[in-house]
Amino acid sequence: MLEPDVLSAIGQAKEREVSPTGRDILAQLEDNASLAARDRIPICQDTGLTVVFVEVGQDLRLTGGSLEEAITAGVRDGYQKGYLRKSVVGHPLVRENTGDNTPPVIHWRLVSGDRLKISVVPKGAGSENMSALKMLKPAEGLEGVKQFVVDTVSVAGPNPCPPLVVGVGIGGTMEKAALLAKEALLRPLGSANPDPVLAEVERELVDRINALGIGPMGLGGRITALAVHVLAFPTHIAMLPVAVNLNCHALRHKTAVL
Amino acid sequence: MSDPRRIVLPLTDEMVAELRAGDRVLINGRLLTARDAAHKKMVALLQQGGRLPVDLKNQVIYYVGPTPAPPGRVIGACGPTTSGRMDAYTPALLATGLKGMIGKGFRAPEVIEALRRHRAVYFAAVGGAGALLSRCVKAAQVVAYPELGPEAVHELIVTDFPVVVINDIYGGDLYREGRRQYAVHQ
Numbered sequence: 001m002l003e004p005d006v007l008s009a010i011g012q013a014k015e016r017e018v019s020p021t022g023r024d025i026l027a028q029l030e031d032n033a034s035l036a037a038r039d040r041i042p043i044c045q046d047t048g049l050t051v052v053f054v055e056v057g058q059d060l061r062l063t064g065g066s067l068e069e070a071i072t073a074g075v076r077d078g079y080q081k082g083y084l085r086k087s088v089v090g091h092p093l094v095r096e097n098t099g100d101n102t103p104p105v106i107h108w109r110l111v112s113g114d115r116l117k118i119s120v121v122p123k124g125a126g127s128e129n130m131s132a133l134k135m136l137k138p139a140e141g142l143e144g145v146k147q148f149v150v151d152t153v154s155v156a157g158p159n160p161c162p163p164l165v166v167g168v169g170i171g172g173t174m175e176k177a178a179l180l181a182k183e184a185l186l187r188p189l190g191s192a193n194p195d196p197v198l199a200e201v202e203r204e205l206v207d208r209i210n211a212l213g214i215g216p217m218g219l220g221g222r223i224t225a226l227a228v229h230v231l232a233f234p235t236h237i238a239m240l241p242v243a244v245n246l247n248c249h250a251l252r253h254k255t256a257v258l
Numbered sequence: 259m260s261d262p263r264r265i266v267l268p269l270t271d272e273m274v275a276e277l278r279a280g281d282r283v284l285i286n287g288r289l290l291t292a293r294d295a296a297h298k299k300m301v302a303l304l305q306q307g308g309r310l311p312v313d314l315k316n317q318v319i320y321y322v323g324p325t326p327a328p329p330g331r332v333i334g335a336c337g338p339t340t341s342g343r344m345d346a347y348t349p350a351l352l353a354t355g356l357k358g359m360i361g362k363g364f365r366a367p368e369v370i371e372a373l374r375r376h377r378a379v380y381f382a383a384v385g386g387a388g389a390l391l392s393r394c395v396k397a398a399q400v401v402a403y404p405e406l407g408p409e410a411v412h413e414l415i416v417t418d419f420p421v422v423v424i425n426d427i428y429g430g431d432l433y434r435e436g437r438r439q440y441a442v443h444q
Contacts (some may be wrong), residue, residue, distance in 0.1 A: 018440070019436075019439075019440055021436070025384055028384050028387050028390060029384070029386065029387060031390055032384075032386070032387040032388070032389050032390040033389075035389045035390055035393070036335070036388075036389035039331075039389065040328065041325065041328060041331070041334050041335050041388075041389050041392060042325050042334065042335040042388060042389065043335065043386060043387075043388060043389055044335055044337055044385075044386045044387075044388045045322065045323060045324050045325050045334065045335040045336050045337050045339075045388040046323075046337075046339065047325060047335075083325055083326045083327070083328045083334055084325055084326075085323060085324070085325040085326070085334070085335075085408050086407060086408060087323070087408065095295070097406075097407050097408075097409075099407065125339075125340070126339065126340045126362075126363075126385065129340065157363070157364055157433060157437070158362060158363045158364065158382070158385075158433050159340050159342060159362070159363035159364060161362065161385035161386045211441065211442035211443075212437070212441060213436075213437045213438065213439065213440035213441030213442065214437055214440075215436060215437070215440055217362065217382065217384055217385060218362075218363070218433050218436070218437070219382075219422065219432060219433070219436045220432075220435070220436025220437055220438075220439050220440045221436070221440050222440055222442075248385065248386055249386055250386045
């Protein structure tokens with residue numbers, strides 16, 4: 001199911017799209033979302049590899065078994081009972097389906113307090129496959145970062161099912177940048193980046209991406225990105241990592257705090 | 259945008275010759291589904307001189323791995339998957355008489371050339387519209403490789419299944435043409 005922030009972004013995109021084909025596709029995506037909600041079937045058949053972000057309060061004491069096993073059991077149960085597709089192979093080279101969509105990819109974080117926060121973001125392959133990471137030279141600077149983001153979307157073209165949400169992670173190390181790019185996708189659409197420098201970068205990137213002309217489903221149009229979300233982290237004096245995690249319009253995310 | 263043209267499968271050379279990049283088409287009849295794992299098996303079989311479990315002559319393959327059908331439904335969500343992953347296998351299947359493919363995303367130059375050589379066409383359906391597209395599927399059954407689960411080869415009977423022609427036999431390419439039309443040069 002699509003969350004209200006994504007649906008409202010698609011609705012606004014339909015008002016702004018100049019291509020008749022593009023508008024028609026955006027209208028179909030709205031119809032698809034309401035039909036999926038009504039009939040209780042997934043909006044997209046790629047119900048993803050389950051990515052889970054867990055924040056564990058350090059004052060919390062968990063009893064009764066392993067939290068990792070509990071999350072895995074939840075994924076198994078949800079994909080079975082929810083008639084979702086089992087899209088996971090147990091070994092990336094042997095490639096046999098595990099049959100229950102496990103294991104999930106879990107990112108853990110220990111935080112202050114006594115709450116447990118779980119965010120589930122099933123990630124489809126179409127957009128994940130077109131994502132990219134590059135270790136830039138610091139001399140390439142902000143323009144190098146922007147160019148890499150725009151180039152990644154340009155090369156991806158129709159493949160990741162535009163209109164996209166583009167998550168960008170800048171800084172840290174190689175894996176930190178990738179994680180930031182994924183975390184950036186969790187921010188609700190339509191909300192402003194609290195960092196004014198990054199907010200300006202996001203605005204420029206949206207304009208440059210939409211000037212590519214790729215459009216909804218790559219058939220031509222001015223709405224290629226619904227939003228660009230950027231997160232940054234301190235980095236090494238000799239490094240400028242940048243990761244671009246693309247997400248299709250079927251951005252599914254749900255957070256619960258226990 | 260022109261009005262959609264309704265076609266009934268199987269797809270003949272004459273029908274393929276009439277299709278141009280950008281044409282909207284409503285497909286009726288029998289589609290076969292296949293994605294990564296089924297393609298790998300079929301092409302390995304051809305290389306060993308074997309016979310395919312389904313005859314592809316004049317057929318259309320839909321690149322899809324549907325979600326399981328909930329009770330009372332024919333199929334779950336069933337939108338297209340990214341076609342480029344099948345590029346390595348496609349020319350071999352076109353050589354057996356396959357006439358069309360439905361997916362989404364770019365095809366390799368070798369596939370586009372093979373379309374011209376074998377007189378076949380590449381269509382796209384709307385990616386992520388899996389619920390909407392499921393309404394066009396009237397019957398579904400597994401016809402080969404049941405062990406592949408969501409990647410098994412299914413036969414789908416479809417009514418007015420909406421697609422658009424991306425690559426035709428004349429070198430037309432809607433992805434290239436659509437983008438050119440809307441690109442803003444900065």
